[in-house]
Amino acid sequence: MRFNIFKNTVLLFVFIMISCASKAKSKLYINNETLHTTKSDSIIIIGANQTDNYLSLLNGKRVGIVANQTSVIFKKEKTQVIGIDPETHEQSVVHVVEKDTMTHLVDSLMALKIDIKKVFSPEHGFRGRVDAGELVKDGIDTKTNLPIVSLYGKNKKPTKDQLEGLDIVIFDIQDVGVRFYTYISTLHYIMEACSEQGIPVLILDRPNPNGHYVDGPTLEIKNKSFLGMHPIPLVHGMTIAEYAQMINGEKWLKNGVQCDLTIISMKNYTHDTFYSLPLRPSPNLPNDQSIKLYPSLGLFEGTNVNAGRGTEFQFQRYGAPFLNKTTLTFSYTPVANFGAKYPKHKNVLCYGEDLKDETLNGVMTLKWVIKAYQNSMDKSLFFNTENFTKHAGIDTLQKQIEAGLSESEIKATWQEALESFKKTRSKYLIYN
Structure with missing residues (x-):
């Protein structure tokens, strides 16, 4: 009787643990609200997780990395559930529970003896704590003692001296697919600076949570700024790696130079696959x-x-x-x-x-x-x-709003440029 009670208690505990593990998994990858059709039920494998595909490119190299708080590798942490038989007082493993965890890419690569020389920090900083538009300072990361080079301070493009001594630069940052979200401008300058110095760039691709559509006004080059550097719509529908291929292919870098790119693409991802970000990509995008x-x-x-x-x-x-x-x-x-x-x-x-x-x-x-x-x-x-x-x-959007045009009237003026962009975009897509 006592042993039956023990077994029932253990089974209840195991059921609760499995349920908790399932909920933890869904928090990372699933959202109850379906935003668009999901073509694949498989868990997305991001570029950073595929270490077997890129460690050989880093071994023996002096590495720079463009990273922030989203530059993580997802892992499974196993926990044993132990039961004690009240009759024999012996312990035994009744179940193994898997929990989703993550480690920062920098920490993981250093643990694998990759020679990281410095980290380049975009807007919001390496640890993602800086306000939008606030200058990011150079410094030392207290956890790793690596030098932090700001790309949102005195300069937004790495200088020759800042790239000195590097054999390869990794770019691994979570984007949200909006033109004025400045990480893609940082990508442009990284590609341009590295191409000028003959340094290859390795991109570890991540999903675009707004990657299932293209919309908004297309930038006119006369309005170019760090909030938008190229003639793309406000919502461009591309991943970081796809956008990098477009920068190269359209020869948008200074003097038409092209960057030596290597891309680690994702597995089980399409542009119609919903992706719930496990970390906020910047301080003011919490969910x-x-x-x-x-x-x-x-x-x-x-x-x-x-x-x-x-x-x-x-x-x-x-x-x-x-x-x-x-x-x-x-x-x-x-x-x-x-x-x-x-x-x-x-x-x-x-x-x-x-x-x-x-x-x-x-x-x-x-x-x-x-x-x-x-x-x-x-x-x-x-x-x-x-x-x-x-x-x-x-510069017409403000005038159109002030003139009292409706949304449909304004959007009609965007359509020709949007269709042209979609044709160009199709040449650089990696995913369906």
């Missing part, structure tokens, strides 16, 4: 909803409207003190927090909309920017013209 809404709400960065910075719902709400509180009744007060020391309208009550439960599938929309503008009590306060044009990539 899937913020990443999904970012292409649309990111345009508020070029206005005087707060897009949730200074709250725990970044890019899931918008508001400003000059918006009409009668029609936009949702209110909140931005305060200094992680990733936003100085949010717009800090400590000031803002009126707007809460979008944390909004459903948006495979499209970027202007409806919230248009609605906010129409509900501005003083429209002269709304746009930061230079910054808005940099985010939009075209």
Whole structure:
């Protein structure tokens, strides 16, 4: 009888552990809300995880790496569930539970005796703690004692001296597929600087959570900036590696040079495969909803409207003190927090909309920017013209909104450029 109770207790414990492990797995790879059709049920194997395919390229080389907090290798950690027989008091393994864990790529490569010489840090810093737009300083990583070279400080392109002594540079950063998300601009400058110095670049590819569609205005070169360097739509529908191939193939690097690229592509990934990011790619993109809404709400960065910075719902709400509180009744007060020391309208009550439960599938929309503008009590306060044009990539969008054009009327003016881009994009796709 006592042993039967023990067995039932052990079975219940094992069931709970299996259930917990299953939930942990789903947190990394599955989302209850289906954003688009999933063609493959297999777990995506990212480039970084395929060490057997690239360690031979690094052995005996002096390595630089462009990385941040998302540059991780996913692993399975096994835990034994031990049961004790109350009759014999003997221990035995009744089950082995697997748990999803991760290690930073830098730590993993150093443990494998790869000679990493320095880390290049993009916007937000190597550990991802710096505000958007805030300068990143050179320094020493306290965990590894590696020198950190900022690519968002004095220079955004590595100098000859900064690349001195390197045999190869790894690029491994999680992107979200939006033109003004600056990691792809860092990619451009890495490729350009390395090609000028004859240094090959190894790209470890990762999924694009907005990779299932192409939308938005296509940048006009006259509006080129670090927020957009090439004539691509606001949502480009490419992974980092695919975009690198386009940079090379279209000869967008200075003087038409081409970078010596090696790509470790993903397994079990298509552009229709949903991917829930296990880590926030930057301080103000905390979850899937913020990443999904970012292409649309990111345009508020070029206005005087707060897009949730200074709250725990970044890019899931918008508001400003000059918006009409009668029609936009949702209110909140931005305060200094992680990733936003100085949010717009800090400590000031803002009126707007809460979008944390909004459903948006495979499209970027202007409806919230248009609605906010129409509900501005003083429209002269709304746009930061230079910054808005940099985010939009075209100077006509602000004029169209001010003229009262509808979203469908505005989007119709984008279609010719979008179709042209899609044809160009098709030449560089790695995944279906």
